[in-house]
Amino acid sequence: MELKTMKTRTGKSSSLHGLKMAALAIGTGLVLAGCAGNPPTEQFAVTESAVNSAVSAGGTEFAAVEMKAAQDKLKQAEIAMHDKKFDQAKTLAEQAEWDARVAERKAQAMKAEQSVKDSQKGVQELRQESQRTVQ
Known part of the structure; x- marks a missing residue:
């Protein structure tokens, strides 16, 4: 029992x-x-800021592939947002942000490398000039 x-x-x-x-x-x-159901407006603001920073840093000139990827993904994210596919929009916006950050860093590195080359060229010219005046 x-x-x-x-x-x-x-x-x-x-x-x-x-x-x-x-x-x-x-x-x-x-x-x-x-x-x-919430649109990722904060992520969009961060992404747009990152894209603008990359453009300002010379991303379109020095990191064209990365900039194009960032801009394309941002456009895709805007389309997904319009279609109310908020998860997809957020993911694409995050990817666009990182692509833009890579473009910005690459552009900064390329500019720094160019500055080093210019400085080395200037030093070389000064050496050559000083050798001419000694002879």
Whole structure:
């Protein structure tokens, strides 16, 4: 008799547990759906700022491939945003941001390299000039 009572209690307990888990799953789904419904406007602002910084740093000249990737992904993100595909829009905007940051760093590195070359050329010219005046 005790065994039957315990089985009944365990059965009720697992049913209650199942209902709690189902309610938790539904609640989590609703929360996630609510988050998915929010446009990633903050990410877009960050991405646009990164793209503008990359352009200002000379990304279009010194890192054309990376700049094109950033600009293309930003356009794709805008289309996804328009279509209310907010998760896709956010992902594309994040990728565009990183492409823009790579372009900016590459442009800065290329400019620095060019400055070093110009400085070395200037030093070489000064050496040559000083040798001419000594002879």
